[in-house]
Amino acid sequence: MEGTTVSQSIEATNGAAKRDNSPAPVESASNDAPVNKRLKLSGTESPTADARDKGITRIKPEFLLPKPDKATILAQPDDDDAEAGDTKRKKERGQNKNRRFAKAREVVKFCESLKNGEGTCKFGKDCKFEHDVERYISSKPADLDGTCPVFDAIGYCPSGLKCRWLHSHYLAEAGKLLVDEEKKANAGREINRIDRDTQNILQKKKFPVPKSDLILPYLDSLKEHDMIGNDGQKAETAAKDEKEAKRDLAATYVEPPFFPSEKKTLNLHRAKILSPLTTVGNLPFRRLCRWFGADVTYSEMALALPILQGSKSEWALPRSHTSEIPGFGVQIAASKPWQAVKATEVLTSACETGISGIQDVNLNCGCPIDLIYRSGAGSALLDSGSKLIRILKGMNYVSGEVPVTVKIRMGTRDSHPNAKKLVARLVNEGDVAAITLHGRSRQQRYTRVADWDYISETAQIVKDMYEARDEKNKEQRERRKVWFIGNGDCYSWRDWWDAVENYNVDSVMIARGALIKPWIFEEIDARQYLDKSATERLEMIRKFAHFGLEHWGTDEYGINNCRRFLCEFLSFSCRYVPVGILEVLPPKIQDRPPMWRGRNELETLLGSSDYRDWIKISEMFLGPVHESFDFKPKHKSNAYETEG
Structure with a gap:
């Protein structure tokens, strides 16, 4: 902030917070001690399961505040926000569904x-x-x-x-x-950019996709056989025709497709993986997670069709920083085989790949949002197993040496999980190098605890399939093991290690746990809770702001963009409750805390769910809010408008 110190900013923010009945500051220096507060707080572990009130975060009494009036309670965070969810109940909560963000305009526009x-x-x-x-x-x-x-x-x-x-x-x-x-x-530098000439070629539909042109007719023929095969009387005939079609097509290939075992090696054994995240999983946030020790990061979900159309905004999503290399994957969503196949070939042709760029292309088959689902993409593919197989087969053929991976859910409906059968088919086909299973159905969204027993049972199926491989089948024998990754409700190092040691998975993909505390990757390495001081957390925010300025620019437009995404990040990180004030460990991601105060003023500020406090924090590193800036969070009750 211009001419203002950090402490003055905190005092000003606390003043605003008092006017809104938010927690009063507490004078304490205990959380700013010179040590790094990397304490193994085993003494506070819960001895029994019933020591925790269901759905409530237990906080030490000295840090609790009086229960606020209903009128002062801000909208509860919605975990669909991380994947831009859309449900009917959001209308009741007052969601800003069609958010628009004003662009900064210069008085004099310079060339x-x-x-x-x-x-x-x-x-x-x-x-x-x-x-x-x-x-x-x-x-x-x-x-x-x-x-x-x-x-x-x-x-x-x-x-x-x-x-x-x-x-x-x-x-x-x-x-x-x-x-x-x-x-x-x-x-360092940003990679996976496309120049204006390439963008123009894409927009004119003239980008060459020779491999896609070869494989798509074959995929169409498989679709016809699948349709015939659904008729029980013609199933046997369809199977024979399919074998003959495969032999005929094999003779037309200029070069044979790569098997996953022949592609670049993908090592996900106990890798610390950041999940693809919409809006908040941007390049600066991923850089922050890599700084904290993440091994693998994924781009935000990019739609295949806008990628093929050369959309500038969509091509910003696969962009990555050299600090993410190696270990960066691009996630795409598509409703039709030709979209996914051509988008994969374009990405692997136009971007840097392998050890110096994209390590894998991931197909999203788990996105629950209505817009994606109704188009036939995302989790809708879970109900179209044959189409999904065709898509992955085509992606595997055109991606060259870049492996193809897939992320799925248990199913679309709670009562009919089908991931076990689907995973068995995917492993048999041999077109994917890794499968990630989110332990919820599309219907569940994020409203219930992830089913890790189901994840474990599915992982065991994969393990059994490889142990039972026919030693006489050379093709099966030479296939590399498919990595199986679990996903859901990983909020602490205990959750992560419990999953990899007891649930048959090779690793765990972390989503909301990283949004709330990006240093979870440090905790996994240390195998202990890290009681980050408020000063350390403020330094983390400063680093995000500086990464953001590198990415979006230091002009007014770039600063506004950086401020907006910083506020989006703070809307999740404010949910973190310092482990030093918890009465019971481990913390649970589904639990909600009562009103609490921190061990000092800064810690109280960082835990504020008031959007005005997020703006004040941003001003510490990005200067005063410009008149052109406006911020519309997911909830209308948190909307920000500039004064005057």
Whole structure:
């Protein structure tokens, strides 16, 4: 914040919180001790199961606050937010379903081609944007205090003259932007970008997909055989025809498809995996998780059709940072085989792959949101096993040496889980290198505890299938083991280790547990709870903000974007209850705490569910809120509008 210290920001925020009946600050320095607070709090473990009230987080009495009036209780967080869920009850809760975010507008719009202080505009005098550097700089708001975080990190600022910290890397007298060549040469970079020419080719539907053109007719023929095979009287004939079709098609292939065993090795044994997450699972957040020790990260779910159409916003999703390499996968969703197959070939052709880029392409078959489900994508594929097999077979053929993986749920309905049969089919077909099973149905969303017994039973099926392989079947024998990953309700290191040691899975994919506390990956390595101090958590937020500025830019538009996604992140991280004030461990992700106060003012602030506190926290690192900024959280009761 310009001319304001962090402590002054906290005092101002606490003042706002008091006016809204939020927790009063407590003076305590216990949580800011010089040690890292990496305590193994075994003394607070619950000795019996009935020591915990169902659905309630047990907090030490000295940190509890009086029960608030109903009018002061903010909307409860909705766990569908992480995957942009959409249910009827959300209307009753007052959801902002159609959120729109205003873009920052400059008083004087400067020509983009000249923002780096050099170059020429191809439109010349006909350009509608400003070319006069001095006039543009004089029209900008006053620079923010301090050094440009991006220049400090990578040795130059891509936003150039539009940067809000311009004074720290611009020599006005010489009209020159500074560059630290040594730091620039050693800095990380973002990969999986496509240039404008490639984007234009995609938009004109002229991007070459030769492998897809070969495999799609075969997949169509399989569809016809599947339709015939549904008729019991013609099933035997269909099976014979299918064998003949496979032999005929094999002769037409220019090169045979890769088996998973022939592709790049995918090692997920006890890997710490961050799940694909909508909105919050952006590049800066993934970088933060890698900083805390995650081994594998996945992009936000990208829709196959917009990828094929060259959509700029959709192509921003597979973008990754070199700090995520190796161990970065791209997740896609598609309702039709041709969409998934062509999108996979485009991604593996246009992006860096293998050890230096995309490690696998993941097909989303678990997304529960209505928009995706009704289109026939996401969890809808669970009810269309034959179509799913065709999609994965085609993806495996066109992806070259890049493995194909899949993420599924137990089924679409609570009463009819079908993941066991589906997983057996997937393993038999041999087209996937890894299967992730979320222990809930599509109908359940996030309303109940994940069924880890079902996950374990499904994992055992995979294990038994490999132990019972026919040693005479060379093709089966040479296939590499399919990794089986569990997913659901992993909120602590105990949850993670219990799953990998007792439930037959190779690893666990973490979603909401990482949203609430990204240092869960550190806890897994340490095998203990880490009582992060408020100062350490504030440093984590600072790091996210700086990663965000590198990604979205340091101009007003980039800062607004960074602030918005920081607030989205804080809407989850504010749910974290410090383990040092818990009365019973381990914490449960489904439990909700009563009103509590932290061990100092900053800890109280970081636990606030008031959107105004999130804005104040963002101002510590991104400066005062610009008049063009507006923030509309998932809940209307939390909506933010600028004053004046």
